[in-house]
Amino acid sequence: MSRVKDVWVFTEKQESIAELCAGARQLGERVTVLAVGSRDRIERIIAFGADRVFYLGDTGADRTVEDYAFTLSKLIEEEAPDLFLFGATKRCRHMAGRLAARQRTSVLSDIMEFLTDKDEIQGTQMVYGGAAVRTLASKSATVFSVVGSGVFTSLPEDADREGDVRAVDFVEPAYRVRCMEKRERGGTSVDLTAAKRVIAVGRGIAKEEDLKMIEELARLIGAEIGCTRPISEGVNWMGRERYIGVSGVMFKPELYIAIGISGQIQHMVGCNQSGVIFAINTDTAAKIFSQSDYGIVGDLYTVVPVLLEKIRAAR
């Protein structure tokens, strides 16, 4: 696939617009963002790389993001974009599936890389928990794809960029998705993909209360805390939004500190694009070391207190 003509982008998550626009610019000649929400977002969307913004309107008491499916579907029929990229949120997955079904095609989901040397749109996807990579191709007129965070790297925001803005008429859906109830989520919620520094812990941590020293380290260096899947789904010490890997968060922070983590592929695919990886592990043969830029072979219960002391002393 050489560059296609028209690439469209849809995500309800402001933070992923910049990445998706950057990816769309690589893949296509013209980038169009379908924007829902406050109109104030439009200038920034153009600054992130959109050539056109189709402004769909705001959600609000009587409209959900899902209600725009018919509006989007009509636009696709009128304009037939070559490639339509969606963020990897639940709502975007739902929207991509609905729109693709209306075009009698399917979605290329969780694409890690688009292959640009083919004469059709192809993308790669991880399978078997990260142990293999599958290549998918689509022959439909509009190719629908869900792309995870960290696949593309945002371009610097350019406030001087100019783009066209078109307000799109709302198409009343044949049926609406109704929000029955909103409930506050328990515990703290975090978006690891937005963090520049992340400290992740694994099963090397013996007790939940030992996380306090990790929290202190994170506070001192301005990092967010993540974990491996067993820490989240096994012992339940952290929420699901904090575990990193093929079935969790995939991202590219500037600094990734892995403490008491063995470095299994299912975990590493979520963080191996980080700028710098630093590992602490007692086992010289731990896989994490061959995937790290720096490492300390040592007991985290010795190493972390020394790090805390040194960082405090240096402040």
Ligand SMILES: Cc1cc2nc3c(=O)[nH]c(=O)nc-3n(C[C@H](O)[C@H](O)[C@H](O)COP(=O)(O)OP(=O)(O)OC[C@H]3O[C@@H](n4cnc5c(N)ncnc54)[C@H](O)[C@@H]3O)c2cc1C
């Ligand atoms: C289909 C599938 C999907 C999966 N998806 C994910 C995923 O998305 N994310 C994920 O994380 N996992 C995932 N897993 C699980 C994954 O395979 C590993 O089991 C998991 O990542 C291991 O977590 P860990 O490194 O915390 O634990 P372990 O592998 O048990 O490693 C613990 C490490 O801590 C070290 N250690 C022990 N004590 C200390 C100490 N005192 N100081 C320093 N180091 C110490 C040990 O040497 C060891 O290397 C998946 C598995 C499958 C099958």
